Amino acid sequence: MYTYEYLHRFTHDFFSGMGCSEDDSILIADIFLAAELRGIPSHGMIRIRDYYQLWKAGRINVEPNVSVVHETPSTAVVDGDGAVGMVAASRSMEIAIAKASQVGSGWVSTRGSNHFGIAGYYALMALKHDMIGIALTNANPLVAPTFSVSRMMGTNPIAVAIPAGNQPPFVADFATTPIARGKLAVAEKKGEKVAIGFIQDKEGKPTDDPAILKSGGSMLTLGGDYEHGSHKGYCLSAIVDIFCAVFSGANFGPFVPPSVAYLPVLDKKVGEGTGHFFGAMRIDAFQPADDFKAKMDEWIMTFRSSKPAAGRDRVLIPGDPEREKESRLREEGISLLPAVAKEMKEIAKELHIEFEIRD
Amino acid sequence: MYTYEYLHRFTHDFFSGMGCSEDDSILIADIFLAAELRGIPSHGMIRIRDYYQLWKAGRINVEPNVSVVHETPSTAVVDGDGAVGMVAASRSMEIAIAKASQVGSGWVSTRGSNHFGIAGYYALMALKHDMIGIALTNANPLVAPTFSVSRMMGTNPIAVAIPAGNQPPFVADFATTPIARGKLAVAEKKGEKVAIGFIQDKEGKPTDDPAILKSGGSMLTLGGDYEHGSHKGYCLSAIVDIFCAVFSGANFGPFVPPSVAYLPVLDKKVGEGTGHFFGAMRIDAFQPADDFKAKMDEWIMTFRSSKPAAGRDRVLIPGDPEREKESRLREEGISLLPAVAKEMKEIAKELHIEFEIRD
Numbered sequence: 224m225y226t227y228e229y230l231h232r233f234t235h236d237f238f239s240g241m242g243c244s245e246d247d248s249i250l251i252a253d254i255f256l257a258a259e260l261r262g263i264p265s266h267g268m269i270r271i272r273d274y275y276q277l278w279k280a281g282r283i284n285v286e287p288n289v290s291v292v293h294e295t296p297s298t299a300v301v302d303g304d305g306a307v308g309m310v311a312a313s314r315s316m317e318i319a320i321a322k323a324s325q326v327g328s329g330w331v332s333t334r335g336s337n338h339f340g341i342a343g344y345y346a347l348m349a350l351k352h353d354m355i356g357i358a359l360t361n362a363n364p365l366v367a368p369t370f371s372v373s374r375m376m377g378t379n380p381i382a383v384a385i386p387a388g389n390q391p392p393f394v395a396d397f398a399t400t401p402i403a404r405g406k407l408a409v410a411e412k413k414g415e416k417v418a419i420g421f422i423q424d425k426e427g428k429p430t431d432d433p434a435i436l437k438s439g440g441s442m443l444t445l446g447g448d449y450e451h452g453s454h455k456g457y458c459l460s461a462i463v464d465i466f467c468a469v470f471s472g473a474n475f476g477p478f479v480p481p482s483v484a485y486l487p488v489l490d491k492k493v494g495e496g497t498g499h500f501f502g503a504m505r506i507d508a509f510q511p512a513d514d515f516k517a518k519m520d521e522w523i524m525t526f527r528s529s530k531p532a533a534g535r536d537r538v539l540i541p542g543d544p545e546r547e548k549e550s551r552l553r554e555e556g557i558s559l560l561p562a563v564a565k566e567m568k569e570i571a572k573e574l575h576i577e578f579e580i581r582d
Numbered sequence: 583m584y585t586y587e588y589l590h591r592f593t594h595d596f597f598s599g600m601g602c603s604e605d606d607s608i609l610i611a612d613i614f615l616a617a618e619l620r621g622i623p624s625h626g627m628i629r630i631r632d633y634y635q636l637w638k639a640g641r642i643n644v645e646p647n648v649s650v651v652h653e654t655p656s657t658a659v660v661d662g663d664g665a666v667g668m669v670a671a672s673r674s675m676e677i678a679i680a681k682a683s684q685v686g687s688g689w690v691s692t693r694g695s696n697h698f699g700i701a702g703y704y705a706l707m708a709l710k711h712d713m714i715g716i717a718l719t720n721a722n723p724l725v726a727p728t729f730s731v732s733r734m735m736g737t738n739p740i741a742v743a744i745p746a747g748n749q750p751p752f753v754a755d756f757a758t759t760p761i762a763r764g765k766l767a768v769a770e771k772k773g774e775k776v777a778i779g780f781i782q783d784k785e786g787k788p789t790d791d792p793a794i795l796k797s798g799g800s801m802l803t804l805g806g807d808y809e810h811g812s813h814k815g816y817c818l819s820a821i822v823d824i825f826c827a828v829f830s831g832a833n834f835g836p837f838v839p840p841s842v843a844y845l846p847v848l849d850k851k852v853g854e855g856t857g858h859f860f861g862a863m864r865i866d867a868f869q870p871a872d873d874f875k876a877k878m879d880e881w882i883m884t885f886r887s888s889k890p891a892a893g894r895d896r897v898l899i900p901g902d903p904e905r906e907k908e909s910r911l912r913e914e915g916i917s918l919l920p921a922v923a924k925e926m927k928e929i930a931k932e933l934h935i936e937f938e939i940r941d
Binding site: 293294295296297298300325326327328330332367368369370371372373375381383385393395397398399400401402418420421423426427428445446447450451452454455456457458459461462464465468469470471472475476477493494504505508509510515518519521522525526529530531532533534535537538539541 | 852889
């Protein structure tokens with residue numbers, strides 16, 4: 224078990240060791256640890272090795288010039304200049320927030336970035352400004368459009384955070400696929416089958432074998448099959464891809480560069496790096512802030528008091544599970560998979576930083 | 583079979599007969615007919631009787647003062663003043679477009695409205711201005727949050743239209759449930775079962791019986807069950823509800839007034855009427871317009887040329903099915919269900935307007 228502080232210090236030292244500035248190293252560590260605390264370890268310490276390998280392959284710019292390349296009062300395109308995704312993303316969200324302060328809302332599409340961790344982090348940044356926050360990103364192609372067997376899209380997540388008053392905020396952060404890629408990988412390692420509706424084989428036939436992704440299979444969009452609305456999940460994933468990449472001039476769809484170094488970068492590029500999209504809207508751009516918060520409290524209490532299904536003890540509000548997890552893990556500490564801790568130990572040795580394997 | 587012009591003239595005369603202005607009557611007819619042409623008859627002529635009954639019940643304001651009640655350079659709240667939904671919605675979208683012209687993007691949340699027909703119509707309004715269009719609405723509560731059996735949300739649709747160059751535009755318009763309410767009603771009338779994953783009984787157990795909605799059952803969100811990501815559909819539907827109703831001060835969730843007069847309006851109100859949300863973003867707020875369109879063409883051609891699954895002849899781009907339907911129906915004409923034509927004939931008689939029943 225590790226404390227938050229221990230893993231934060233390690234992550235800071237790791238990025239600092241790669242050459243990132245002090246401020247950037249702290250920021251990146253904040254975001255890596257937010258993934259662990261919120262119960263999304265697939266976007267936490269397990270990604271340290273990916274970033275190390277990308278850096279060794281010369282695909283990370285540790286001294287980036289993240290800059291606005293096009294703008295209007297309420298919109299901007301930001302060039303991430305090959306930065307660590309967390310750096311490009313948080314500067315982009317800050318720009319969206321600054322624009323919202325000026326004209327009510329701000330919308331930023333970002334190119335030339337890399338894997339940015341959990342989308343929810345950037346949406347959450349808006350809350351302390353009494354703003355609604357939105358964050359989207361495209362990702363490695365693993366997912367097939369409805370009626371197709373080609374891997375054309377990532378699990379392209381959507382995060383939306385909305386402030387409340389006395390209630391905790393509404394925080395949705397979800398992939399546009401039925402299941403996360405990481406859960407399929409775990410099932411595959413354990414030799415387990417998965418439910419029908421997550422993946423298909425190279426012909427497009429439903430399968431329960433997660434290993435199929437290694438032999439031409441692909442992930443399905445939210446909805447699963449056409450009868451159950453997979454075309455709606457396809458629409459969502461496509462909208463995320465277009466907002467992130469066509470708006471900004473990043474690589475879209477099948478051309479998104481892999482976030483791991485062991486997969487080759489395609490010869491064909493249609494833009495720069497990975498793309499993100501961020502939005503911020505002042506709540507007082509719609510209602511006086513106190514009225515908005517009181518109404519949001521009422522919304523949350525209404526939904527929380529809806530009747531649970533048989534065998535369920537309560538109805539959740541988006542954000543509840545992650546917040547409860549965070550409060551528990553801050554107290555109990557964070558455990559790492561042995562394989563992840565081992566990777567971190569090896570990297571620590573190469574970079575001459577300290578890391579201890581613990582149970 | 584009816585021509586577009588015949589049904590447009592009837593719809594115009596019907597709303598004009600209720601007291602709507604000439605301009606409003608034409609606009610409303612445009613939107614009713616857009617639903618028929620785009621293959622969404624559940625939002626077309628079948629709704630004439632609902633509007634007639636709402637009007638007779640004194641729940642429609644035919645001379646509304648649709649007005650901005652709160653604004654910033656990029657946002658506004660519009661009060662629909664009890665207007666026909668199409669009138670409140672199209673004026674709101676015009677305001678979003680005007681704001682986008684000025685500051686790059688415009689975002690409008692609307693209260694005091696009624697059923698606005700197809701969301702796609704308003705998203706499509708943005709295209710001729712070289713803008714991306716977004717339209718959301720909340721609706722009668724029929725849908726249960728994940729882990730709940732309470733009917734808390736509507737089928738809350740999302741529409742997004744994105745301009746292209748030589749390719750037709752990308753137009754997504756979909757409910758945040760696996761299946762439309764109308765399709766369940768049709769199955770019920772035919773005495774047919776439906777697939778598992780659409781509905782649950784009053785305990786929360788999955789069922790294939792569409793009649794269950796009359797005995798405490800509820801619709802499920804996109805994803806179907808928790809294992810297949812229904813909590814993501816719940817997030818989407820909740821976001822639509824909050825953007826439409828908490829932002830504007832409309833009724834949210836279970837308090838949305840029914841769009842049919844035979845259901846009672848609840849004693850408890852938490853706001854005014856039904857809520858909508860509209861967005862417009864200039865494409866040149868992100869890229870020079872020609873570059874944006876060329877890139878969007880490339881996105882569309884890339885996805886259209888992905889490999890079809892076995893037994894499928896092609897991969898569709900969102901908007902393809904509706905556009906193809908529209909082009910066919912403009913040529914072949916529009917057929918109405920006999921029960922719908924009969925209702926229209928009766929209403930025509932009461933309002934002293936002309937309507938002929940045809941095969």
